[in-house]
Amino acid sequence: METTDAYDGLECVDCGARFDPEEGTHRCDDCGGILDPTYDYDAVDLDRETLAARPFDSMWRYEELLPFAREAAVTMDEGATPLVECPDLADELGVGRVLIKDEGRNPTGTFKDRGQTVATTAAVGHGASDVALASAGNAGQAAAAYAGRADLDAHVFLPARAGFTTKAMVNVHGGDLTVVGGRIGDAGAAYEEAVEEHDDWYPVQTFVTPYRHEGKKTMLYEIVEQLDWEVPDAIVYPTGGGVGLVGMHKGATEFRDLGLIDEVPALYAAQATGCAPIVDAFEAGRDVHEPVEHPDTICGGIEIPDPGASPWILEALRESDGGAVATDDDEILDAAIAVAEREGIEMAPTCAAAASGAWELADRGEFDGDETVVLLNTGAGNKEADVLRSHLMGQGI
Template identity: 65%
Template sequence: METTEAFEGLRCFDCGERVDAMATGRCPDCGGILDPAYDYDAVSLSTGGPVASMWDYEAVLPFPAASANRMGAGGTPLVVCPELADRMGVDRVFLKDEGRNPTGTFKDRGAAVSVAAAAAAGADDVALSSAGNAGHAAAAYADAAGLDAHVFLPERAGFTQKAMVEVHGGDLHVAGGEEAQIGDAGRAYERAMADNEAWQSVKTFVTPYRHDGKKTMAYEVID
């Protein structure tokens, strides 16, 4: 598995335990959330110019851009909103337009990194439960990486989210009836994961790499 120079593996948020970079789930010692660790002193976080994509920050991502399926996530514009600023009584307001991402939400960032991690680990299948948008993003990035995505959504998820999972070749599972909540999808996902040990989870805080990809929003705002 090729990683970036500053990437130091995974560390538990709670107890500080170091864990193998390909681990998923919670800390084996205390059950805490795992987080990618970096030697930030060894890199510069500024791109020094316009940001084309989230992979402009590959120095503080676990995998080099060349090893990931770059569908164009990130590099979204800050939009000046003078009318909103007037209503709020402040000088300026900017909105980060994450709708410009390939699947239309900020979920692309987490999907890009977590699917890259699954591919690097040799997985053939990824899985998650979602309210909708994350499932769409996971299916899209898995398809681009040549992986199968198993997506568990509640019945009340939007038609578009369900349809787009299937458009990208995802294996869609709809949980519960019309009143089903995300928890119903989560329970269906957990049962399926127990029966399919080879599947790699790309669910938030089960994979450490979903939240790692999302941090690039902050870097872009600062740059």
């Protein structure tokens, strides 16, 4: 396995146990906790001038702060997505600037590619022949795509409610697709049963592999560099499992500790009211969520009733002086359509929770009026155009 100079292993976020990157692959052997890649930051030689001299062509331009060398990566030049100025939205929210980080421009149309490029690179480095995961949809498509590029077999478990596009593209990329009746929990149970029967399958499941959140921290790196090293006042993120939120908080902390930025942006988790375990826990002052017994939202990508990393997510929100907000499905779909109409950017229904959440935060008086607010559009709107069109038809349009 070809690792970078500063990468020095994996650390359990629960018990602190440490593992060599050659041997550690997934959860902690001691307590079953989530593993997080760690670095010798004294060995990281990276400054603004060095980055300015590099092409803005891929998230792997930050390889000093990633586990694996760029030349070893299974990559399709993911990342380097645009940060789009949205003046009309800024006027509506009553803030100085609103920008949308448009992750729909990634190879398979979502930010899931950032996690899968690193996770698949790890799988290749560990000699895997097969990767496997359960997903609400987009991560399964990304896993199949990167597995195909790496000449691995992908086994993807999706709930029946996953969109047609993601189901179809798993097959198009050569993946072995299992559609499971019910919701994401049912797909997860089928995946776990299959993994028990196939010990040669290499899991690339959220927070089972240590590497998906590691890839997503590069969104933060890009945002601050695209803002000429000015840290945004707030980043609003559509939150299900919270992988990108945890990753961005880690990325901001790394950049701050390396002296590249002076502060960490306030991070806000945006959820749907029909499935808002992080919002409920944050507002109640709890350190861990309570599972949602009957989730009910059309936003399947954030319908995660039992997010396993909630203590880590809540810690990121509080340490960054951010918050959490939930809005109704109709408000989320209205926000997706409003962004498309006024700014031209296509947000998938799930992703538009960030826009709807930002409007709600503004209505609550969370912003003073001169802030720079970044919304994460985690996936392209054409992934679920039928949902948005149906919403318009329901309004007689």
